[in-house]
Amino acid sequence: MRRRPPSREELDDYIRTRLALIGIDLSVLPEDDPDAPADQLRVLRSARRVLEQTVPALSDYSLDPQEVPPSMYPAHLPAVRQVAMEEGRPAPAAGGSGRPEEDAP
Amino acid sequence: MSDVSAEGPSDLLVDRRDFVARMGALAAVAAAGGCTLPREAGPAPPPPEAVEGARAFFRDAPRPDLSRPGYADPAELTAWQAGTLIRDGELAATEFLEAHLARIRRWDQVYMAFNHLLDEDGLRRAAALDDGEPQGLLHGIPLAIKDNYYTAGVPTTANSHIFRDFVPDFSATAVHRLEQAGGILLGKTQMGPLATTRALTPDGEVTTVNAWAPGEPRISPGGSSSGSATAVAARMAASSIGTQTGGSITVPSLAQGLTGLKPTMGRVSLYGVIPLTYTRDHPGPLARDARDAALLLQAMAGPDPRDPRTQGLPPVGDFLTAATPVEESGGPGLRWPTRIGVLAGWADGDGEEARQRRAFLRTMEEAGADLVEVELPERWSELASGTFNAVRLPERSEPFLEYLKDDVRLFGVSLSSWINGLFISGDEYLKGQRAKLALLRLAVDELLAKCDVVVQTGHVPFDMIGLPLAALPIGMREEDEEHPRPRGILLGAGPFGEERLLSVAAAYQARTDWHTRRPPEPTADDEARLTGPRARSRGRLDVESVARRSQ
Structure with missing residues (x-):
């Protein structure tokens, strides 16, 4: 099956849904504050990078x-x-x- | 002391296939949920019997030349030099500790290497040690302890909000053993929050600076055992311990001209160490030279009933003998015939780094080593890539899950690594563990089939598979004229090859003096820049950059 890369919005929904399922709440973080220790925008961007790069590469590698x-x-x-x-x-x-x-x- | 040296180093006695099988079992334990945060429990187990060779080691060690410039200050002495003088009654433990405390009082506001000082406790202990006969290997030696090791009655924070008020009632096995050997806990050191990156406050403000460039905080002190490294490089501690999951002993050692040793998985107990990645965490020394690294490792190593990773391993090697070069007619030499594997192209080129690498190889040939050209096995770079490096992340998320559910803000600037670990699925994690076994097989069956020690181009592969690494200085980075600082190399060995690595480092250091170089004191400008009313910010890292640099 050909892959359709998920959109940014889909990935963000996936991340938030997965976290909500296990009871982790990112909404306590500021939405976008580069001076904060952590904010939603940067945490989501970092998680998206794992989903877009690491996960497919791991999945595709065959041992x-x-x-x-x-x-x-x-x-x-x-x-x-x-x-x-x-x-x-x-x-x-x-x-x-x-x-x-x-x-x- | 065991008689291993008469037969050969421990790596010759090890069944490498058995080590591969053990690592497979370890991965399975991790998959089965074998990782827990240490709970407060009873006192640490008793230490192994005192090493009988200590007396011989200090008797045979060369006496320090106190007429050398700079040796007027005892803080300039290495641990083994000080140990020799203490045994000869020429230096008191109290005097040695005071020398380091004086430097801490004078300079640590610039370096910011320590989280918590134990000066009063240390002085009491030094006075008690001065009243007795030197017994242990580390009698009267002031040690800096990374702040992720439990220390009884002393705050243990891992530079994280999670452990902000945590005071354990027992010490990590490794710390307990250092104390049993006569070591004096001088303080807990700054570290990357939860052992992720260079030393930062939990919210990302840079703290510790590189002792070779204190006025330029952008020059990294290495991570995450940066506080331990800077404390030793700046002569505020005689020696130190750190932990390595992704370079955190060897990278700061390389950055600051120290000799760092990441032992084989299981050689030193992790009981009482705040976990980062169960299958990759390794405790070890950051020291001034190979002899000092051997002293610490000898005291720390051995089986611990509280850490299954330490059980059923070959006997602890004789690190002290390994770190004592053999005197040959042509100068100090290697203790055992040793083949050093050199990766094709590793020392090629016209640059300063290539010249220094060639000089290292020449020196090792003069010391008796056989140089063997080796190539990385096929698929090595795939299996050691960032993709497979990422499978360490779920191992940090799982034991901390209750904290993630409680309040993600507890993780400060380190949050993303713990969140990202939740997005590697179970099958991907298992594939990663299988990939590690495949990489380990390539290492023991191919890469190390032709050599005993192999030069490394990075720490990740041997961190992934639990094999030992040593870092040592081989020159200076003179190209940065404003901030000249050490350049080093990284060497790897097979399972339980610590003696082999120490023998190579010790023979090299007996023929060169790079390990004796000390950084100059901070200048008045450095001090003004970093302390006082007009101090500038040291900078900060944000949550994404910490995740990218995470160990």
Whole structure:
């Protein structure tokens, strides 16, 4: 699926909603005050940067689950990938950096 | 003292695969919620038995040349030099402490290295030590303690509103051990709020300055153990301890000409240290030279029943012997055959820094090292990138969640790092922990397969994977004519390679004198700029810049 980068407003809504869900209130901070220790504008901008840059990069990075197992059982994805390749179906990337195949399931 | 030196340094005795497995387990513990803020509990456990080699170390250490210019002031002595004189009855612990207190009274309003002074307690303890026979490694040595270590009965603030009124009733294991070894707690030092960046007030005002450029607060003292570094560089403490999650021991050491040592994960207990990132926090010394770093580490290191990270590790090494160079016909040499890995291009170029790096390598060859060219393994830069560095953030958010819910203003200028950690999802965090294991495997299986010590271009990779790092000065940054200050290098080693790093640093320092350089006193202009009725602001950092620079 092609990604549509979220708008700034969507990201801010997401940040505020996530914080509200767990009971963290940013509204006690001034809205925009560069002289304050922290203000909403700068805290939101910093969080947006993590969402826009770090999160997609982490999500896109693929580690071979057999080489670096996520837990102590045999990795299943290589087998799925092998079967998919044999049957000519799209499969998840096998490791390394970069975007996943756009048609991956 | 263990007899490890007869067989070789500890890194030769370690099963590196086992260390990889341990780090995997540590990541799993963190994922399972193994990190809690230390609670007030009973007294710290008893220290390990006194190190038997202390007497031999001081007996064999070269006597300081007191005729050298500047040595009239005992505050100029290193800890091991002072320890030698104290044992010989030529210096009293009280006299040594007074020398540092005098400098604090004279200069700390300029440097702002201390949060809290323990002068009266310290003098009482020094007098008591003077009444007894020197026993411990640090008998009569005044120490500066970063303000994130619990100290019994003494405010412990981490420069944060959260801990503003916190007075623990026990000391961190590391602090307790330093005291058991005869060390005198001189004071708690300024730090980045909650150990994030250079020393600031909780609301972001710059406090501590670099001892080499006190009149120019824009020149960083390094973060976040800046107060500890400046206290030692300005001879207001004989030695100090800090913590490193992202360079906070080695960066201030490099910035101020000190020898800093970040030990292997688990070598020193973190019990009683306010956490920043469970899988990356490391306590260690910021010292004047390798011998002093060895003294502190020897006193601090060892298993602690209250910190599972310290359990089941190889025996504590003999750091004192490691930091004592071997006398060879050609001069002081390395204690063990040592291969130093040099990254391709690390010492290339015509600039001053490249020349100083080449001079370092030449000196190490003369001291007996084999230089080996190494390359960073494939995928190293991806796995050590800022993307994976960011997975440390949820580990700081989780233990502080109740404070975030209570009032985000408690976090002052540090808030964003704690908020941002809430936006790394569980699967991303786990992937980050797996990436750390992949990086660790590359380090032990490839990078360190050809060498015992490897030059570093930054602290992040070895901070991520818990391997030891040492920082030491190798020259001066003369290109900044107005503020010449030290230039150093960063060396890394394999699991429990502290002895290896200390032996390299000690051999280098036995052949050079960069570690003996001291910054000049602040000028009258510096003093006027920073203190008194016409003092200018030292500057401030805002919440975004603290998040970007966060350790």
